[in-house]
């Protein structure tokens with residue numbers, strides 16, 4: 001991933017550390033960890049891939065290459081994550097932007113390209 005996921009947000013270098021962090025954060029507060037059937041829909045907020053937790057509405061830091069997403073607030077584990085088909089293109093188009101402008105929810109890549117042109121980050125000839 002070019003943008004930020006749990007490695008940058010939580011300092012968890014791999015999926016095992018991500019799971020251990022959830023156990024530490026939830027277990028310490030007496031919160032049970034359990035699998036949830038909901039499907040997460042990731043988006044990008046200021047350079048970070050996140051998803052809203054369907055159970056508690058907290059932001060969940062998600063990683064494209066990891067098998068599950070873990071809510072550090074309510075203990076939810078989500079195995080169904082609806083990553084965008086254009087994931088790589090979205091990251092490529094957002095990466096050159098200042099972090100505060102690295103945002104994506106459902107824009108098609110052409111919209112991101114046009115915005116990059118307006119920002120002076122991408123020459124029209126490159127499109």
Ligand SMILES: [Zn+2]
Nearest residue numbers: 053056071074
């Ligand atoms: Zn939650």
